[in-house]
Amino acid sequence: MSHREIRSSLDMISADEAARILRVSPRTVRRLCMDRKIPAVKVGSQWRIDRTELMRTLARDSRMSCWLGMDGK
Template sequence: MSDTPMTPRLLTVQEVAGILRVHARTAYRLVTEGSIRAVKIGSQWRVPEQALLEFLATGTPVTGQGRKEPVQKQHKLPL
């Protein structure tokens, strides 16, 4: 199967972790909380390459259709 312009390249969570240079659990968390748009195929997550590029370009979560924007928790440190 060759990549054509109509066929998006899908990355595994492990590949995303390698590109971001983070632990696989961190990449999995980014996917499951919706920070990086992904699709679940069977029991495994796949990240469209374009979704990862958008996440890297903006540095903010990119929500997909039907996904919730993750809640950003902010903690104030005592002074």
């Protein structure tokens, strides 16, 4: 495994971890993954989400931040 692959695997989080960060249910995170609303890859039967890309997506997409209740209002 290369240095880049190791770093990438360390930045990947599960749908459950993403749900805790986003304060939504794991089911909601899985739906967002399936709908390609958040960057994710499926490994076996589980979704893996790149933590950095998730945060970038939220910062870039203000509608998603509002929908998730993360707009500070």
